[in-house]
Amino acid sequence: MAEVPLGTRLKVIGGARYERDQLEVDAASTLGTPVSTSKLWNDWLPSLAATVKLTDAQQLRLSASRTLARPEYRELSPIISRDVIGGENVQGDENLERTNVTNLDLRWEMYPSAGEALSLAVFAKHFTNPIERVFGAGSGGTSYVFFTNAKAADDYGVELELRKGLGLLGTFFEPLALFANATVMTSTIELAPNTAAAATNLSRRMVGQAPYVLNTGLTYATRGGGTSATLLFNRVGERIAAAGASPLPDVVDLSRNVLDFSLRSLMLDRTTLRFDLKNLLDSPYQTRQGTVVREYYRAGRVVQLGIQLAH
Numbered sequence: 001m002a003e004v005p006l007g008t009r010l011k012v013i014g015g016a017r018y019e020r021d022q023l024e025v026d027a028a029s030t031l032g033t034p035v036s037t038s039k040l041w042n043d044w045l046p047s048l049a050a051t052v053k054l055t056d057a058q059q060l061r062l063s064a065s066r067t068l069a070r071p072e073y074r075e076l077s078p079i080i081s082r083d084v085i086g087g088e089n090v091q092g093d094e095n096l097e098r099t100n101v102t103n104l105d106l107r108w109e110m111y112p113s114a115g116e117a118l119s120l121a122v123f124a125k126h127f128t129n130p131i132e133r134v135f136g137a138g139s140g141g142t143s144y145v146f147f148t149n150a151k152a153a154d155d156y157g158v159e160l161e162l163r164k165g166l167g168l169l170g171t172f173f174e175p176l177a178l179f180a181n182a183t184v185m186t187s188t189i190e191l192a193p194n195t196a197a198a199a200t201n202l203s204r205r206m207v208g209q210a211p212y213v214l215n216t217g218l219t220y221a222t223r224g225g226g227t228s229a230t231l232l233f234n235r236v237g238e239r240i241a242a243a244g245a246s247p248l249p250d251v252v253d254l255s256r257n258v259l260d261f262s263l264r265s266l267m268l269d270r271t272t273l274r275f276d277l278k279n280l281l282d283s284p285y286q287t288r289q290g291t292v293v294r295e296y297y298r299a300g301r302v303v304q305l306g307i308q309l310a311h
Contacts, residue, residue: 157185270310
């Protein structure tokens with residue numbers, strides 16, 4: 001990696017990483033039959049970024065890089081196992097290839113004052129051999145989940161990030177700050193010929209790709225930093241959990257709202273009191289396949305109280 005300043009306002013950072021991955025997976029079926037899978041991948045992963053300082057408080061970043069995603073051990077083992085949640089039979093595939101990803105990102109950033117930030121980014125990703133989780137029908141009315149490589153996929157999106165103190169509303173609001181991160185994205189996938197022949201939905205987004213993600217919240221901090229609190233809201237758009245193999249429709253995880261609260265307070269003996277409320281809304285987890293509800297459950301609310309001792 002090298003960092004090269006070009007004048008007072010432009011800085012370029014570039015480099016490359018070489019990765020050699022040799023993988024041996026030994027597994028056994030429920031009948032005790034041993035199965036081995038061997039993989040060897042060699043990859044050059046270059047990256048290049050340029051930062052332009054527009055003003056003392058603003059800058060523009062342009063970056064390009066290549067990354068990858070390797071299949072998990074379970075996805076590579078050609079045996080059938082059982083999912084703990086959902087109870088589905090899952091079969092791996094020793095022929096899976098790793099996914100190569102080309103990334104392009106353009107980001108404008110502004111820092112109006114200490115602790116405050118505003119940024120707007122557009123991004124694009126191209127996937128080669130993305131790994132897809134597929135829900136298929138077996139013999140005798142049974143079903144199972146398997147993994148396959150699609151041919152390619154593209155993902156485009158816009159991200160907005162904001163952190164702003166609320167002191168402009170008056171002295172009472174000075175300890176408060178608002179933060180938000182919102183991403184809107186779309187993706188399209190090109191299936192491999194052998195997968196397309198058995199696919200129910202030929203025009204869809206990638207498995208696991210949500211159309212939007214929203215994180216927003218409010219923080220409180222005393223002037224000395226002895227006490228702080230955070231209220232956090234999260235929502236993720238519905239995602240395809242597994243693509244449907246013909247004639248089955250896609251399996252979809254529905255959206256849910258999550259609200260968490262945390263409080264930290266420094267005591268006189270330098271110990272810290274920790275209080276957390278998690279999953280306050282207790283929105284249900286729902287998975288649907290067409291008109292059928294495959295899973296529906298609630299995780300329950302969590303209350304945690306603890307003390308962190310000073311070192």
